Amino acid sequence: MSVVEKGLTPIMPAAHRGDIKIVDVLVLHEEFEENGLSKPLDTYLNETLCMADACGQTEVASVLLDYGADKDAQAENALTPLVWEAYIDARTNKRATALHYAARNGRFQVARLLFDSGADVDALGDKLNTLLMEAVPEEHLKVGDLLQSSGARIYMPDKHERTALHLAVEREELAVVKLLLDSGDDRGYRVDATAKDGSTALHLAAYNGHIDACRVLIGGGADVNSVDNAGLTGLRKAVQMKHIDVTKLRLQFGANARTTTSSKTLLHITVENSAEDVLDLLLDHIKCIDAVDDKGFTPLMVASRNGKDAAIDQLLATVLHLAPREEKLKTCRRILLQWGVQINAADDDGVALLIDAVKGKFMDIIDLLHTENVDDSSADKEGKAAPHVAVTSGAARIVKQLSDTSADIDAADRCDWTPLAIAAECGLHDIALILLQKKADANVKSANGNTALRCAAGSGCAWTCLFLLMYDAAIDPKNCYGATSLLMAVTHRSADEFKLLVDEGANVDTNDHGKRTSLHLTIKNRANDIVEMLLDHGAYLRLKDKRGFTPLMVAAQAENIPAISCY
Secondary structure, eight states: OOOOGGGOOTHHHHHHHTOHHHHHHHHHSGGGOGGGOSSOHHHHHHHHHHHHHHTTOHHHHHHHHHTTOOTTOOOTTOOOOSSTTOOTTOBOTTSOBHHHHHHHTTOHHHHHHHHHTTOOTTOOOTTSOOHHHHTOSGGGHHHHHHHHHTTOOTTOOOTTOOOHHHHHHHTTOHHHHHHHHTTOGGGTOOTTOOOTTSOOHHHHHHHHTOHHHHHHHHHTTOOTTOBOTTSOBHHHHHHHTTOHHHHHHHHHTTOOTTOOSSSSOHHHHHHHTTOHHHHHHHHTTOOOOOOOOTTSOOHHHHHHHTTOHHHHHHHHHHHHHHHHHTTOHHHHHHIIIIIOOOTTOBOTTOOBHHHHHHHTTOHHHHHHHHHTTOOTTOOOTTOOOHHHHHHHTTOHHHHHHHHTTTOOTTOOOTTSOOHHHHHHHTTOHHHHHHHHHTTOOTTOOOTTOOOHHHHHHHHTOHHHHHHHHHTTOOSSOOOTTSOOHHHHHHHTTOHHHHHHHHHTTOOTTOBOTTOOBHHHHHHHTTOHHHHHHHHHTTOOTTOOOTTSOOHHHHHHHTTOHHHHHHO
16 A cells, blocks of 8 residues: 555545545555555554544444454554543643544534543643634534533633633634523633633624624623723724724623723724724714823824824814813814814704704803804704704793894794794793793794694793783684684693683683584583683583584583583
8 A cells, every 4th residue: 555645545535534435445455465565554554543533434443443453552643543442531742632633623423422431521732722612613513512511611711811702703603602602600601701911702803893793792791891901992992993883883882982091092093094984983972082192192183194184074073063062162262263164064963063052051152153153043953943942941041142143033943833932832931031022923823823822821831821912922813723722721721821811802712623612621621610710701601512512511421510510
């Protein structure tokens, strides 16, 4: 039998493939006479047996044993056969056991046999690799599952202190990662086990951009803010490698975008890497954009020095909107006057600088913006301009301040709400009075016909109703449902507003589209104090609603005995 490359005779590849017929032919071939071989026949048989056993070819091994191969013999590489009472924990020159070979090659049946024979499931190989590390490739998942179920300590590290979880994540073997995570804490499993450099499996997943592995690890309880020996978080590694999906995921699950031990923040790194998408994402989470590196450079300075025009635009827009939110008047002035930026520019949500300043109730900044001729009519995506926002915030002084400028205090937002209508609906009588004094139109109607007085009557604010009536608000106009201010007051059982409206001449017999009068609605709502006032003001008792019901019939149907008694 001739010797081929790497010292293998033809019988060895046949044994490796599990080709029993070829093995049988070669053993019986006339060239297999001992005087024609460079080694004794039993040596070739023993080496071939080792090959067959290492590859899990049990049938070939059986044939070789029948031809006289020694089940306990050691080949030149010190590898012993794997079965039939051989020493199952014997090692090769490279410190590998039979079980290492079975795990490495995904030989489930061989591994099963070795386990049943008492093989050491925690034996370490030449690189201090555990058996689970050998079984990390997903195609060997069956062996890995067997190792795990057989009690292998899955957290055992290699010489770099990496666990099987590190290797599975690095190779993006998700099925193996899930298998390891499913092992549970009762087996000593640690999802945040660190390698020699302090990196966890989640660090590796972030660095390599393995988004699915990140999801699985975070779902398994991995710490998103852990740092390695260099003080770097997984978020920083994802940002450095421009992995926007991983960055977004980590931020979503609470990663601290401001955690860093180096002189550079995540913004500095992102600007240097020209990662505009990542920069946009970080700017939504990092409000401290004036941090300096060890050379005294802010991210904006780094962008300017390196000619990163896109980053400059992104940072300037953020600075401009953050300054009013944080009441940084000096910053606003420097940006407005020195950089010459567009003071009417809006952010992605359509929020202009003036609106940001109004939300923060920063009067000095509002004055500064008006000095620079800011556009008071700038509105957000909901159509709300600065006056709307000021009223909603209950900021009376700012409402007055805006009313003194060119702001259109009668402008409606996309829901047809004017600042005065908002004040009336919210019961903000002091703001309503300011707007009326500044010539706000008390009779502006929304698309459905509602006026500020109808809103005030419905909200139960008598003072707002009084101020509106003082400024000539019409009492009896109906909305698209036929409701007047008086009908709204009785519907909400607002006795004070009802009395005020009636005293100002409201028609007590007006009806809505259902032909219901104030008396119908009051009886139905059991507002019997108002029933008495209506009767005192001469409400007509025989008017019928659309169903043909008189107020008395409504009282009978509702079993409102006190109302019936009023008759």
